[in-house]
Amino acid sequence: MSVRKVVTRRSCHFRGYFPSLKNGKPTPWESQLEGGFFRLLELSPQVHSYTIQPSRESVSLDSATIKYFPDLHVFLTDGREWWFEVKPKKRLLIASIDQRLEAAKAHFAASNRNFTVVTNDLIHSEPLARNLQKLMYHRRGPMLSTSQVDEVHEILHTHEPKTLSALIATFGDMEAWRLLGLGIVGISLSETISSNSEVFLTGGHRHADFFA
Known part of the structure; x- marks a missing residue:
């Protein structure tokens, strides 16, 4: 279950619902890049199901603690679990975002959880x-x-x-x-x-x- 409402009317971002057979219900997405990643999850034989905005994490960044919401929590058919952040590659060039995601990587590693940042390099790759x-x-x-x-x-x-x-x-x-x-x-x-x-x-x- 999501811990944060995804599809709202108050946003300049394109949002909608993805027709997920694996989840058995329409699954909300916040960007076309995220929707593109859903296609890969939906067609991957390794993926059993997935949830969006699955948790609120308290992440240490410098001397402060920040709230962080991973984009996806993926459940694999072999019993493993994986958390994902979906971001345009150019956004990773922004220092504050890069630092935040590096802190998130350290946070998930400390709790022995799998975490990966995926970008348009994968999602938009052809064919x-x-x-x-x-x-x-x-x-x-x-x-x-x-x-x-x-x-x-x-x-x-x-x-x-x-x-x-x-x-x-x-x-x-x-x-x-x-x-x-x-x-x-x-x-x-x-x-x-x-x-x-x-x-x-x-x-x-x-x-x-x-x-x-």
């Missing part, structure tokens, strides 16, 4: 950003039921498609992209998607592991 937008378009609609997933896996086991074109030949264009959007079939997010792209029948999508 990752374009691939995420494309797959999210096909992620619309409800998750498949257990019986539907079992049926899909049986077909995948029988035909064993190796490429996107083979996946489309097996399921049809719309259903093949839906399986990619739901992460039931994986694909590399760091390479431009084409008909010859390799698909992965287990393990979900492949991309740089930022939970190292």
Whole structure:
């Protein structure tokens, strides 16, 4: 649960709601950069769920104690947890912000919690950003039921498609992209998607592991 209200009318920043299937409800975001990071979390097979503005931290900075609200608390499928700050890279050039985030890093490290600052260098990198937008378009609609997933896996086991074109030949264009959007079939997010792209029948999508 968020400790601070995110979507309000009193702001010059663009704010809205992200249609999260992992959280089972619309999830508010404060910037388009944050919304872009949500796409990566939503499509990462390592992520179980995530919350925004999850806690109020008391962080030591110089001789004072300041309040700090991390942007995200991410719960991983292997039981680990991770906290994130999402910031435009140019904002890190501001001394006061850089000092605040360095203090936050030390604060989380002292309590043995994972904390990472992510910027547009990751979120807007291509072709990752374009691939995420494309797959999210096909992620619309409800998750498949257990019986539907079992049926899909049986077909995948029988035909064993190796490429996107083979996946489309097996399921049809719309259903093949839906399986990619739901992460039931994986694909590399760091390479431009084409008909010859390799698909992965287990393990979900492949991309740089930022939970190292």
